[in-house]
Amino acid sequence: MILLAAILGLSLQAALPPGTQTVVRPAGEPDWDWLEAARPVAFERLMPLESRTGLFVAYRRYRDLYHDAPELYFKIDLGMTAASASLVEPAGASFQVQLLRLHAENPRASVDTLLQGVTVTRLTVPSGSCPALDARIDAFADVKMGATPNDVLFLHPVVHRIVARGSGLQVNATSYDPEVPIVRWVEATIAAIRTCAGGR
Secondary structure, rough: OHHHHHHHHHHHHHOOOOOOOOOOOOOHHHHHHHHHHHHHHHHHHHOOOOOOOEEEEEEEEEEEEOOOOOEEEEEEEOOOOEEEEEEHHHHHOOOOHHHHHHHHHHOOOOHHHOOOOEEEEEEEEEOOHHHHHHHHHHHHOOOOOOOOOOOOOOOOEEEEEEHHHOEEEEEEHHHHHHHHHHHHHHHHHHHHHHHHHHOO
């Protein structure tokens, strides 16, 4: 964390025009504490799960403890005849690193104010334009959540959060295991969204 804080401080100063004088507080312990408190609010603004309404499947991925790991999010809105989707990722540094940098520049700003400076990459798939996406939704109904053996321990894992609401469907799950069926379904669905949206 100390190394990352030092990098953050250097990155901010390196971006300034020559001759500019400023004081940027490095991301020390108070900043890490701030991020721990700000993360749930920021994630729900950028990658909403609980606040969504209607029929949908939503997924959020981030790395526990490792704030520089890029997050990923998608949501699929379940229409009457076809699904639409969007996929969201940070543009450049992770959302959490961007927030730390912005907070270091303006420590009095609210989370909502700082979020206006976060850069995002977004891919969209219009309804009815992607048969592969519709196939992923059809496959979701048959996906088993899967169970991780009790003797497997994940140290600071990638966190997979998935929430779904649909006709006869209610899912609110968290997994740390990349091999369980639900996470494999997620990875295939991400690939389908990227392909249909013309992304990489």
